Amino acid sequence: MDRKDIVETAHEMADAARRAILPLFRGTTLATESKQTGSFDPVTEADRAAERAMRDVLMRRRPDDAVLGEEFGEKRGTSGLTWALDPIDGTRAFLSGTPTWGVLIAAATDTGPVYGLIDQPYIGERFEGGFGAASMTGPNGARRLTTLGDRSLKEAILFTTFPEVGTEAEGEAFQAVSAEVRLTRFGMDCYAYALIAMGQIDLVIEAGLNPYDIQAPIAVIEAAGGIVTDWSGGAAHLGGRVIAAAGRAQHEAALALLARFA
Amino acid sequence: MDRKDIVETAHEMADAARRAILPLFRGTTLATESKQTGSFDPVTEADRAAERAMRDVLMRRRPDDAVLGEEFGEKRGTSGLTWALDPIDGTRAFLSGTPTWGVLIAAATDTGPVYGLIDQPYIGERFEGGFGAASMTGPNGARRLTTLGDRSLKEAILFTTFPEVGTEAEGEAFQAVSAEVRLTRFGMDCYAYALIAMGQIDLVIEAGLNPYDIQAPIAVIEAAGGIVTDWSGGAAHLGGRVIAAAGRAQHEAALALLARFA
Numbered sequence: 001m002d003r004k005d006i007v008e009t010a011h012e013m014a015d016a017a018r019r020a021i022l023p024l025f026r027g028t029t030l031a032t033e034s035k036q037t038g039s040f041d042p043v044t045e046a047d048r049a050a051e052r053a054m055r056d057v058l059m060r061r062r063p064d065d066a067v068l069g070e071e072f073g074e075k076r077g078t079s080g081l082t083w084a085l086d087p088i089d090g091t092r093a094f095l096s097g098t099p100t101w102g103v104l105i106a107a108a109t110d111t112g113p114v115y116g117l118i119d120q121p122y123i124g125e126r127f128e129g130g131f132g133a134a135s136m137t138g139p140n141g142a143r144r145l146t147t148l149g150d151r152s153l154k155e156a157i158l159f160t161t162f163p164e165v166g167t168e169a170e171g172e173a174f175q176a177v178s179a180e181v182r183l184t185r186f187g188m189d190c191y192a193y194a195l196i197a198m199g200q201i202d203l204v205i206e207a208g209l210n211p212y213d214i215q216a217p218i219a220v221i222e223a224a225g226g227i228v229t230d231w232s233g234g235a236a237h238l239g240g241r242v243i244a245a246a247g248r249a250q251h252e253a254a255l256a257l258l259a260r261f262a
Numbered sequence: 263m264d265r266k267d268i269v270e271t272a273h274e275m276a277d278a279a280r281r282a283i284l285p286l287f288r289g290t291t292l293a294t295e296s297k298q299t300g301s302f303d304p305v306t307e308a309d310r311a312a313e314r315a316m317r318d319v320l321m322r323r324r325p326d327d328a329v330l331g332e333e334f335g336e337k338r339g340t341s342g343l344t345w346a347l348d349p350i351d352g353t354r355a356f357l358s359g360t361p362t363w364g365v366l367i368a369a370a371t372d373t374g375p376v377y378g379l380i381d382q383p384y385i386g387e388r389f390e391g392g393f394g395a396a397s398m399t400g401p402n403g404a405r406r407l408t409t410l411g412d413r414s415l416k417e418a419i420l421f422t423t424f425p426e427v428g429t430e431a432e433g434e435a436f437q438a439v440s441a442e443v444r445l446t447r448f449g450m451d452c453y454a455y456a457l458i459a460m461g462q463i464d465l466v467i468e469a470g471l472n473p474y475d476i477q478a479p480i481a482v483i484e485a486a487g488g489i490v491t492d493w494s495g496g497a498a499h500l501g502g503r504v505i506a507a508a509g510r511a512q513h514e515a516a517l518a519l520l521a522r523f524a
Contacts, residue, residue, distance in 0.1 A: 123361060162448070183357070
């Protein structure tokens with residue numbers, strides 16, 4: 001596996017996605033005008049333009065790899081490597097103008113992601129992990145990513161995107177963990193996974209995820225020292241109910257509470 | 263009233279607050295080391311350092327003005343102008359590492375704010391409004407701020423910081439509005455008010471606010487064409503239960519629903 005080429009390709013894809021998305025974030029003149037006639041949806045337009053731009057990079061650089069994208073589905077490959085692409089994770093955040101959506105890019109084998117990248121184009125932050133290293137670049141420059149490590153639930157900060165989480169049972173399971181932690185916060189989409197990798201928070205618990213929602217976060221968080229599984233402690237790269245943790249202590253304590261509902 | 267001096271003073275205060283806060287955001291080495299011994303709280307430290315830095319600017323430039331700050335209380339003045347300062351609005355966001363907290367600076371007379379500034383130091387975004395103009399600077403440069411104007415609740419995007427909102431009755435009132443809108447989102451603190459001014463969202467509804475939490479948002483949103491009142495339609499600059507709206511249509515429709523609880 002050509003690690004250097006995988007990493008370079010991912011960055012080139014993220015650069016291309018930035019160029020496609022940023023002109024549509026927070027309504028350019030064009031988008032604003034068209035919104036008034038109701039004929040133009042800047043979120044969908046940005047989503048599609050970014051995935052097209054990323055697929056173009058892949059077709060040119062790595063035509064033998066498979067692709068699974070949120071907007072344009074599956075493309076088969078022969079190399080054994082599949083790219084999972086979510087051009088805008090957090091379309092409702094994007095629509096609302098909050099800078100907490102992201103571009104997700106992961107390269108995976110059958111057993112899970114080997115490399116992942118989370119990009120926030122407006123802030124200019126990029127988080128990456130895989131092949132034994134995790135790092136970020138942003139307004140304050142570059143630095144390594146390391147999770148908080150073990151803390152008790154009593155000390156822990158927990159995130160999810162919206163309070164309902166998923167089904168009623170999934171919401172109750174989340175509440176069981178939320179009741180035990182120091183602080184619960186909402187509304188961050190993929191940015192919450194980056195916060196675990198940065199050593200800022202302890203847990204993200206979500207449900208109903210697709211593979212392309214979680215493969216990049218898995219690669220980044222695991223390379224930073226964290227753990228990502230499903231609610232039963234199994235592999236999470238196919239999506240569904242997911243828990244990401246800064247350390248084994250938080251992971252085990254939260255899994256024990258989720259198990260009653262899983 | 264020397265408008266130019268008020269604006270320049272506010273920017274100098276915001277610059278000073280940035281310098282005080284940014285080294286403590288997301289844990290410098292110092293903060294991280296000290297956190298491990300439990301002897302150092304970077305949020306409180308940043309909050310106090312930023313308010314001290316802002317008060318120093320005021321003492322030097324405008325010693326006759328009054329000050330009301332979150333951390334160091336009231337200082338009387340003789341000019342008739344009072345500065346309301348919240349050095350970090352969104353301390354829980356700051357603690358969690360999300361870039362959605364802000365520095366709030368407002369200059370007010372007895373009848374309310376005449377100028378306000380919302381600063382997000384990490385992203386490098388600054389929103390200001392008053393004296394007939396509203397504008398922002400950020401990663402994409404400078405632009406004027408204009409709210410969305412009138413939309414129906416059915417089209418509206420509603421924000422608040424946390425799902426409970428306040429008391430049980432306040433939470434029910436919020437739910438009454440939330441049930442009628444297109445999208446409800448959480449977790450943004452003062453950044454949500456900036457989103458109204460930017461023309462991204464329609465409503466922010468909160469309760470239990472202090473004067474220094476809301477005076478800067480009032481000035482910015484009103485200068486951008488929006489409306490900020492309490493839940494009865496009265497003045498909001500003393501805090502409490504607050505509703506901010508992008509246009510009269512959303513404001514009236516939401517007030518009608520809140521009135522049952524107000």
